[in-house]
Every structure is written in C-alpha cells, then in structure tokens.
Amino acid sequence: MQNAKDTFYEVLRNRIAALNPGRTTVVRGITRPAILVEENELPTEFHLPDCFRVRWLQMSADANGCMPLMMLPCAIEYETPGTSANGGMDRGRTLAALDGELLAVLNQWPQSAQKNNYTPLSNGQPAAPMAANIWWGEPAFGAIEVKQDRLARTVTVVVMSYQEAGEL
Template sequence: MQNAKDSFYIALRNRLATVNPNRTMTLRGVTRPGILVEDAEAPMPQMLLDAFTLRWTTFATDSQLPSILAQMACEIHYATAGTQGNLGLDRGRALEEMDDELLQILCPSSTAKYNYTTTPATAMGTMVFWSQAVFGATTVARERMERVATVNVFAFQETGEA
C-alpha cells in the first residue's frame, strides 16, 4: 500500500505549499513544505516544531469486496512553541493556525493514486480517500503545545501492487 501512502503524503504536501507557503522546514540542507513522513526520515529525538509529521499506525484489509480495500490509520503529529517575536506567548494561536491548515489540506478528502517509483510518477486506476480528522487533546510539554489528529486512509489494491 506504499502507493496509497505516497499519494496521500504528496497530496497533503502540495496542498500545504498552497495553503501556507511559509510553513517550511529544512532537513539535510533542503527547504521544503513543512510536512514529512516519519518512517521516511532519519530518527529524531522529538518531533519538529511548526511542521506536520505523518505516522502510519494500523493496517487492515477487507477482502469481501471485488477488490481488496486497505485501511490505514495515519496519525498527524504537530507542535509549536509560538514565535520568538512574541516570546512564545502566542503558542495557542500558532497551534490553532496549524489546526486550520490541517483541515484545509485534508479537503477534499481524496486524491488520485500514483506510483512514485517511476519518473515521472505513473497514474494508477483508483483513488485514495480518507475520513475526517479526529483531533486529540492539546498537550503541553514545557514550551511546546502539541496535538495529534488521526485520519483513516483507504485505497483499493490494484493488480501488481504489493
């Protein structure tokens, strides 16, 4: 189901670049939109501030349909310490801004599925779609305010997909 996971990530990444072009991060000397997939990056001692981190948690299939339907849970972790100019006293507002951005990039709740192992990426025959986000409670750890939103992502397995 890697194609579905990649397609979900790329859709959110591209939408974030449109919704808030200033939400960027720099990893390994490359500046890019502020969203990453945890299992595709080097381990980090803690989540990046002011960026979205996708963590894939559960996987299930329904084989009672004409095509196998996969369901994967994706936790979207994000945290902020506010801005330096406001000495972090705006961290609540900054977290709400990230909540709003996440809602925007999750709509519409579908995207075409692509195979990103080819250049250019190859369109596949189905879509990837997802549920509404379920937002967890805000947690505070020192200067950081954090939240986790969970989305269930669905995709039909196509012929030749692993």
C-alpha cells in the same frame, strides 16, 4: 500500500504549500513544505517545530469485495513553541493556526486523489498513475498536550484505497 501512503503525502504536501507557502521547514539543508513522513526520514528524538509529521498506524483490510479495501490510519502530529517575537506566549494561537491549516487541507474538495506509483521517480521518470483512487475520512483532533515549552496535538485520519493486482 506504499503507493497510497506516498499519494496521500503528496496531496497534503502540495495543499499545504498552496495554502501557506511560508509554512516551510529545513530538513538536511533543504527547504521544503513543513510536512514529513516519519518512516521516510532519519530517526531522531527531536521534533521539528511547526511541522506536520505523518506516522502510519496499523493497516487493516476488508477482502469482501472484488478488490481488497485497505484502510491505513495515520497520526499527524505537530507542535509549536509559539513565536520568538512573542516569547512563546502565543503558542496557543500558533497551534490554532496549525489546526486550521491541517483541517483546511484535509477537508479541501476533493477528499480523494488518483493513486500514483512513485517508484519511476528513482529512474528520472514521472510518477505512474494507477487505476484506483485514495480517499480519506474525517480527521479526529486529539487533546492539546503540553511538552515543556511547546503545545502539541495529534490528529488521526483513515486513508483508504483498493489494493491493485501486484501492489504491495
């Protein structure tokens, strides 16, 4: 279900970039929208501040239909120290801004997208549209966590898609 994961990431990345072009981060010297998928990055103990981190959880399947319905829960984690201009004393407001942005991109219509195969990108070709769509449920916001000088939150959302023939 790598195609569903990649498509969900692309949708979130593009929506975050459109909603708040200033929400960027630098990863390995490249400035990009402040969202990353943990399994696609080098392992690190350091969490980039003010950046959404997608972590995929245990996948499940419902094989009762003509095509298996795959359910891919993910945790979207983020944390903030607040702004340096305010000495970090605005970290609650900064976390609320991150909450609002994530809620806006997850609830933006449509809450679905055509699933794409991004493998051709490695050969300089465009992503290939697939027959199925992805869609996702309502986000569940976890409690605020205090991590030394940062406030953090984890939001879970379930991404769903039908598994197509030959798809891993």
